[in-house]
Amino acid sequence: MDLRERVDGSREELLGELNEFLRMPSISAREDESGDFRNCAEWVAGKLEEAGAEATIMETEGHPVVYAQIGDGPKTLLSYGHYDVQPPEPLELWESDPFEPTLRDGGLYARGVADDKADVLSRIQALRLYIEEQGPLPFKLKFLIEGEEEIGSPNLAPFVRSNADRLSADACLWEGSMKDEAGRPLIFCGTKGLAYVELRARGASYDLHSMYGGIAPNPAWRLVQALRTIKDENGEITLDGLDDLAEEPSEKDLEAISRIPFDDTALRESWDVEALDRGLTGQDALREMLLRPTANIAGIQSGYTGPGSKTIVPSEAFVKMDFRLVAGQSPGPVLELIRSHLKRRGFEDVEVVDLHGVEPAKTPVDSPIVSTAVEAWKDLGVEEAVVYPTIGGSGPTSLIAAELGIPTIMTGSVASSGSRLHSPNEWVRLDDYFESVGYFARFFERFAL
Secondary structure (H helix, E strand, O other): OOHHHHHHOOHHHHHHHHHHHHOOOOEOOOOOOOOHHHHHHHHHHHHHHHOOOEEEEEOOOOOOEEEEEEOOOOOEEEEEEEOOEOOOOOHHHOOOOOOOOEEEOOEEEOOOHHHHHHHHHHHHHHHHHHHHHHOOOOOEEEEEEEOOHHHOOOOHHHHHHHOHHHHOOOEEEOOOOEEOOOOOEEEEOEEEEEEEEEEEEEOOOOOEEHHHOOOOOOHHHHHHHHHHOOEOOOOOEOOOOHHHHOOOOOHHHHHHHHOOOOOHHHHHHHHOOOOOHHHOOHHHHHHHHHHOOOOEEEEEEEOOOOOOOOOEEOOEEEEEEEEEEOOOOOHHHHHHHHHHHHHHOOOOOOEEEEEEEEOOEEOOOOOHHHHHHHHHHHHOOOOOOEEEOOOOOEOOOHHHHHHOOOOEEEOOOOEEOOOOOOOOOOEEEHHHHHHHHHHHHHHHHHHHO
């Protein structure tokens, strides 16, 4: 079928549905007092039913999961996505209402458009388009669309484990990928793991006058000194035993990385920085991002930070850190490494609180589902789809890829590297959205072969 012509003729209808979806403030970090969140789940289920699928809203201890199934045949494809979004704050930085989709210069701006509503809906619309043109789906297609991804998917693990048979599949499409700075679509074959922790230091039972600053224990200084033992002045991670846990990358992964056209200049320009950390460039920067763990300070707080002056010795200090982990580095053992590392250096008084963790996940770059994704792009005339063995980010991908043993990739590229995921003025290029609808319809054709 002529996908471009078919999609182009339906643009108004497709965009109207997307705008309706984006107007729903499905913020998982907040209580659903108005019922808007559940209404969003029901809306998604309704769209799946309109496409011909049998959809069910399945309860969890938190927000519900939308599950659907359609088609019949010897092969099964699972599609994962999420209908929840990040909070829009700070609102004053938005150029338009985050929940009123707005077109500007070919871009569609709204909270959740890039992460992950446009991707979720493009797959449903592609299914509908496929059936209208080709008839019944010649394979089983299952949808798992959760409502808690933006708060760490706290109830996804028990859901997946209790529904393992229901979710069985030959391959899985995880939530969408993106395009790089040059407009090339990216195909991701894995995610890093994550250990998210909080380090807490305490001094006196209340803030003290800073005239005692020479004798009173200062938890802010204590925390700074502890942090220095985790990363040195050159930016190198010095956490005892972390590298020992890591598995060596495969030769095929290294070959795939060597073929990635990574443009650190464009990346620096998009961030408005003069240099990357430690002056990394080119393949060195790419390998660092994909093959090395991180020790990132996500936020730090202590004492008085308001206007004017307030001279105190703070009574407490804390820092939130995320450690992105590579294959072999599991969050549980890494948590113990952090505690033992600090204890050996005399910082046993610094409390390490486990906030969240996920395992690394990996699908081989030569898996058949990767080839299907590449060939589907070629069908659309795109010869430059780039395969990444993994990405720098994390997610509950291991539940599907590792625990259920289903080859899992990210493809589709509704978003781009500049889509401002999780930030004010989140956006996608409207042409990329329509292209993704056609892409997934072509992907379904390829998967059926």
